Amino acid sequence: MQYFPPALEQLVEQFAKLPGVGVKSAQRLAFYLLAQPEEEAAQFAQAILAAKKSIHCCPLCQNLTEGDGPCPICASARRDGSTICVVADPKDVAALERSREYNGLYHVLHGVISPMNHVGPDDLHIKSLVERVSGGTVSEVIMATNPDTEGETTAMYLSRLLRPFSVKITRLAYGIPVGSHLEYADDATLMRALEGRQEI
Amino acid sequence: MQYFPPALEQLVEQFAKLPGVGVKSAQRLAFYLLAQPEEEAAQFAQAILAAKKSIHCCPLCQNLTEGDGPCPICASARRDGSTICVVADPKDVAALERSREYNGLYHVLHGVISPMNHVGPDDLHIKSLVERVSGGTVSEVIMATNPDTEGETTAMYLSRLLRPFSVKITRLAYGIPVGSHLEYADDATLMRALEGRQEI
Numbered sequence: 001m002q003y004f005p006p007a008l009e010q011l012v013e014q015f016a017k018l019p020g021v022g023v024k025s026a027q028r029l030a031f032y033l034l035a036q037p038e039e040e041a042a043q044f045a046q047a048i049l050a051a052k053k054s055i056h057c058c059p060l061c062q063n064l065t066e067g068d069g070p071c072p073i074c075a076s077a078r079r080d081g082s083t084i085c086v087v088a089d090p091k092d093v094a095a096l097e098r099s100r101e102y103n104g105l106y107h108v109l110h111g112v113i114s115p116m117n118h119v120g121p122d123d124l125h126i127k128s129l130v131e132r133v134s135g136g137t138v139s140e141v142i143m144a145t146n147p148d149t150e151g152e153t154t155a156m157y158l159s160r161l162l163r164p165f166s167v168k169i170t171r172l173a174y175g176i177p178v179g180s181h182l183e184y185a186d187d188a189t190l191m192r193a194l195e196g197r198q199e200i
Numbered sequence: 201m202q203y204f205p206p207a208l209e210q211l212v213e214q215f216a217k218l219p220g221v222g223v224k225s226a227q228r229l230a231f232y233l234l235a236q237p238e239e240e241a242a243q244f245a246q247a248i249l250a251a252k253k254s255i256h257c258c259p260l261c262q263n264l265t266e267g268d269g270p271c272p273i274c275a276s277a278r279r280d281g282s283t284i285c286v287v288a289d290p291k292d293v294a295a296l297e298r299s300r301e302y303n304g305l306y307h308v309l310h311g312v313i314s315p316m317n318h319v320g321p322d323d324l325h326i327k328s329l330v331e332r333v334s335g336g337t338v339s340e341v342i343m344a345t346n347p348d349t350e351g352e353t354t355a356m357y358l359s360r361l362l363r364p365f366s367v368k369i370t371r372l373a374y375g376i377p378v379g380s381h382l383e384y385a386d387d388a389t390l391m392r393a394l395e396g397r398q399e400i
Contacts, residue, residue, distance in 0.1 A: 003294035005266040011251040014244045018229050027291065029218050033248060034255060034264070041252040044214045045245035048233060051211040052241040055234060064234070066205040091227065094203035 008034070060132070062108040062125040064090045073106060080104045082139040084132065086158060088112045088146060096144065104142075107132065112150040113157055121157060129158070133165050140168040147174060208234070260332070262308040262325040264290045273306060280304045282339040284332065286358060288312045288346060296344065304342075307332065312350040313357055321357060329358070333365050340368040347374060 004012065008030060015026035033041050055064050058071035061084075065071035073079060073093075083104030087093055093106050109124040133141060141162055145151035159169045174192035176185050185193070204212065208230060215226035233241055255264050258271035261284075265271035273279060273293075283304030287293055293306050309324040333341060341362055345351035359369045374392035376385050385393070 003297045004290070005255055005264055005271075007247075007251040007254045007266055008264060011247045014247040017240075017244075019232050020225070020228070025220070028220070030251065031291065032219050034251060038252060040217075041248050045248040047207075047211045047214045048241050048245040048248075051207040051230065051234060052238060054207045055205055064205055064208060066207055071205075090204070091231070097203045 057108075057110075057125075060128075061106045062110060062128060063093050063106055064108075078103075081137060083142065084129070084138055084140070085142040085144050086129065086155075087144045088151065088154070092144065092146075104140075109145075109154065112145055112154040114150045124154075126158065126161070130161060133162055133167055138165075138167055140170060143169065143171045147172075257308075257310075257325075260328075261306045262310060262328060263293050263306055264308075278303075281337060283342065284329070284338055284340070285342040285344050286329065286355075287344045288351065288354070292344065292346075304340075309345070309354065312345055312354040314350045324354075326358065326361070330361060333362050333367055338365075338367055340370060343369065343371045347372075 011030040011033070012023070012026045015021055015029045016023050018026075021029070033044065054066045056066070056068065057063070058065045058074055059068075060070045060074040063071050063073065069075065080103050084107050085096065085102060085104055086107045086109065087096070088109050088111060090108055093108060096102050096106075107125070107129045109126065109129075111119050111124050113119060113121055113124070132138060141158075143155035143158060145155050155171060162169055173196055174189065175196055176182065176189060176193045182190070211230040211233070212223070212226045215221055215229045216223050218226075221229070233244065254266045256266070256268065257263070258265045258274055259268075260270045260274040263271050263273065269275065280303050284307050285296065285302060285304055286307045286309065287296070288309050288311060290308055293308060296302050296306075307325070307329045309326065309329075311319050311324050313319060313321055313324065332338060341358075343355035343358060345355045355371060362369055373396055374389065375396055376382065376389060376393045382390070
């Protein structure tokens with residue numbers, strides 16, 4: 001049964017397709033957009049179309065970028081081209097960039113190996129990574145996949161794959177997060193923090 | 201600092217404007233849309249534009265409807281035109297219609313009187329309600345605003361405004377919700393439930 005006009009029902013349906021948005025939330029969002037001025041709604045629609053149309057993967061690092069050329073990070077002359085940091089997701093690039101600690105290049109896999117979700121190595125951007133590493137200009141590959149089972153598996157798989165190229169392969173340090181309490185750290189994290197202890 | 205391509209940042213911004221959507225959720229939604237096929241994203245954009253373009257207020261009851269004429273409820277010959285149920289919001293019409301109990305017409309105020317939010321009687325669709333009631337065909341007006349302070353105030357204001365027209369003015373019954381437990385009912389609800397007790 002439809003209690004709203006069809007055009008509104010359709011908008012609610014579209015919102016309800018988004019992850020984590022139920023029917024009630026979708027209704028709230030649709031009503032909010034309806035209450036906005038015409039330009040605002042047009043801008044929203046335009047932003048969707050523009051993003052979908054102009055955003056592609058960088059041909060080098062596979063990170064999201066606009067236009068056809070390499071992304072700003074790959075194109076920058078100020079980045080250290082001898083280091084590649086391998087991440088699962090464009091959001092991880094953003095997180096690492098926020099830390100302002102890393103000055104090398106990235107490689108975005110767009111996922112992790114996950115047999116449960118039918119994602120195998122061929123579904124990820126692994127071939128292009130191997131090509132980049134085999135070029136000979138890379139001296140270090142940092143595995144920065146998430147510290148969960150799938151991220152670990154992917155990092156292990158890649159490190160085995162890249163071993164023949166005689167590059168240094170590293171992994172982000174495990175340990176207790178800065179600003180946290182030992183009391184609340186889980187056993188696995190504490191174990192890794194002890195294992196990885198460093199002289200001060 | 202922007203770590204995503206501008207078109208993506210703009211889409212994230214648009215999502216983040218929605219009520220209850222923070223930056224992190226907006227990013228998740230934007231990435232989800234980017235991962236969808238082109239048609240899906242185009243459909244979403246189209247739904248926004250179509251809803252915004254085709255949905256207007258019914259000239260009679262002010263409920264949302266498509267096209268210029270009266271809404272399906274006002275246009276229906278099977279509805280009882282002598283009863284008007286006054287609600288704050290189009291969503292309330294949908295809720296009452298779901299109950300399948302009511303067969304009269306509606307009047308949507310599009311808000312409630314709320315001095316805190318600078319909403320006065322002139323900001324609501326009250327004039328058109330008075331016009332409908334003054335027509336003489338209406339015999340009962342049911343106040344179905346929410347049972348909170350603002351809803352009550354609005355109902356009281358309207359009932360005083362409509363008194364001169366010698367129509368029956370009623371209010372939805374207060375009491376314990378069906379399927380709930382007395383144990384968890386709040387004092388005000390229990391008091392009203394006792395006051396409104398009926399013979400069985």
